[in-house]
Amino acid sequence: MENVPVGKVSVEINSRYGRIKDKFMGSYGKKPDYYARASGRVNLIGEHIDYCGYSVLPMAIEQDVVIAVSSNDSGRLQMFECDINDLSINKEKPVWHNYFLCGLKGLLEHCKVTSPKGLQCVVDGTIPKSAGLSSSSALVCCAALVTMHANGQALSKKELSDMCAHCERFIGTEGGGMDQAISFMANKGTAKLIEFNPLKSTDVELPEDVVFVISNSCVELNKAATSHFNIRVVECRLASQIIAKTKGLKWREFKRFADVQKALGLTLDEAVNVVKEILHQEPYTKEEVCGILEVTADELAQTSLSANTLDVKTFKLHDRATHVFSEANRVLQFKKTCDLKPADASVVLGNLMKDSHTSCRDLYQCSCDDLDRLVDICCQSGALGSRLTGAGWGGCAVSMVPANQVDSFIKSVTEKYYGKDDRLKEKVTENLFATQPGGGAAIYLE
Ligand code: NG1
Numbered sequence: 001m002e003n004v005p006v007g008k009v010s011v012e013i014n015s016r017y018g019r020i021k022d023k024f025m026g027s028y029g030k031k032p033d034y035y036a037r038a039s040g041r042v043n044l045i046g047e048h049i050d051y052c053g054y055s056v057l058p059m060a061i062e063q064d065v066v067i068a069v070s071s072n073d074s075g076r077l078q079m080f081e082c083d084i085n086d087l088s089i090n091k092e093k094p095v096w097h098n099y100f101l102c103g104l105k106g107l108l109e110h111c112k113v114t115s116p117k118g119l120q121c122v123v124d125g126t127i128p129k130s131a132g133l134s135s136s137s138a139l140v141c142c143a144a145l146v147t148m149h150a151n152g153q154a155l156s157k158k159e160l161s162d163m164c165a166h167c168e169r170f171i172g173t174e175g176g177g178m179d180q181a182i183s184f185m186a187n188k189g190t191a192k193l194i195e196f197n198p199l200k201s202t203d204v205e206l207p208e209d210v211v212f213v214i215s216n217s218c219v220e221l222n223k224a225a226t227s228h229f230n231i232r233v234v235e236c237r238l239a240s241q242i243i244a245k246t247k248g249l250k251w252r253e254f255k256r257f258a259d260v261q262k263a264l265g266l267t268l269d270e271a272v273n274v275v276k277e278i279l280h281q282e283p284y285t286k287e288e289v290c291g292i293l294e295v296t297a298d299e300l301a302q303t304s305l306s307a308n309t310l311d312v313k314t315f316k317l318h319d320r321a322t323h324v325f326s327e328a329n330r331v332l333q334f335k336k337t338c339d340l341k342p343a344d345a346s347v348v349l350g351n352l353m354k355d356s357h358t359s360c361r362d363l364y365q366c367s368c369d370d371l372d373r374l375v376d377i378c379c380q381s382g383a384l385g386s387r388l389t390g391a392g393w394g395g396c397a398v399s400m401v402p403a404n405q406v407d408s409f410i411k412s413v414t415e416k417y418y419g420k421d422d423r424l425k426e427k428v429t430e431n432l433f434a435t436q437p438g439g440g441a442a443i444y445l446e
Pocket residue numbers: 043046047048049050051131132133134135136137168173174175176177178179223389390391392
């Protein structure tokens with residue numbers, strides 16, 4: 001099993017690392033021992049299906065989190081002051097350093113480190129936050145990597161990915177494992193199909209005649225501060241359990257669509273039909289769900305809900321389930337098209353991306369007006385396909401643009417989306433940029 005690579009960085013040549021080093025020396029009066037990095041990602045297709053057990057297709061981006069580190073025997077974390085032996089992650093208070101604490105705590109617990117090293121850290125990030133580019137997981141992964149290295153532990157990329165997917169949930173959101181997996185398993189120059197249970201990553205060769213361009217709607221949603229995300233996770237769980245029960249399975253043993261699909265021996269197309277047959281389109285009340293599953297509201301809280309969804313009154317099961325099964329299918333078609341390279345590959349891929357956005361907007365309802373407008377503008381500006389990326393409700397769109405039209409695409413989106421708003425006009429370069437598949441997490445020594 002492969003481990004995270006340890007390489008060299010020259011702070012003379014790499015001005016960013018130079019600045020981080022200067023800041024470290026300014027704070028602690030000495031050089032850092034090493035640097036760790038973990039990248040953000042853009043998900044090309046497969047939204048809100050990783051936590052249902054389905055494969056997704058992201059690539060790492062160049063933007064990342066870098067942490068400069070020196071370790072000591074103080075048992076304290078210096079960055080903001082904190083006792084490593086007494087880590088509390090306050091779910092009520094979604095501050096960024098909580099994500100650092102998730103990675104730190106996760107690694108220490110996983111490796112059963114009894115006397116953890118003290119850490120002096122400077123954290124530097126270039127991933128736009130709350131933008132669907134996974135700044136949160138990059139920080140969790142980077143903090144776990146720092147903690148692993150400082151405490152003399154050696155986990156494989158796979159173990160780190162699984163462990164970080166688990167420990168990011170300390171924050172309260174019940175995400176899947178896509179972000180952590182791509183952050184560790186990415187390789188420069190290739191997108192990846194990420195499969196779960198067991199975790200596996202496969203290179204996906206993207207067409208050469210297209211470029212992926214990221215555009216930020218600049219609408220921010222702090223996922224940890226709202227229940228939007230967990231409501232979707234719970235709706236998927238309830239729909240899985242109702243399908244399982246109706247089909248005579250032991251429903252309490254099921255939490256994810258992929259497991260129900262497998263137990264029933266259905267194809268994804270058949271699963272979409274089963275949804276039509278079993279679930280109604282109108283929202284389900286909690287009472288109705290309890291009636292179908294034959295449980296009390298308290299029991300339902302145990303079997304299916306999360307802390308921040310206890311008070312949710314209605315659940316849209318039909319549309320969420322239809323999105324998940326059809327999106328899982330689109331991921332497989334996307335991968336197949338990349339592998340087979342038909343003459344019209346980029347048109348096929350573009351249409352899959354468009355369908356994905358429509359499904360996220362209408363069935364999963366995880367977009368927002370500005371993001372929909374941005375996706376429309378991207379399609380009018382020459383993109384073959386465009387869709388929201390990441391959790392949604394704001395954040396970024398990813399567009400697939402013919403390589404020879406990137407300049408005119410950027411010009412048009414700049415005028416039509418950013419140019420119309422004085423707040424956005426100044427920030428175009430950081431919010432609208434072409435991207436190439438980037439590399440995964442690494443440790444660097446000077
Ligand atoms: P972002 O956009 O980074 O918050 C979240 C989840 C993913 C995945 C996507 C939706 C976490 C850490 N990340 O990503 O696992 O479910 O939403 O596809 O919860």
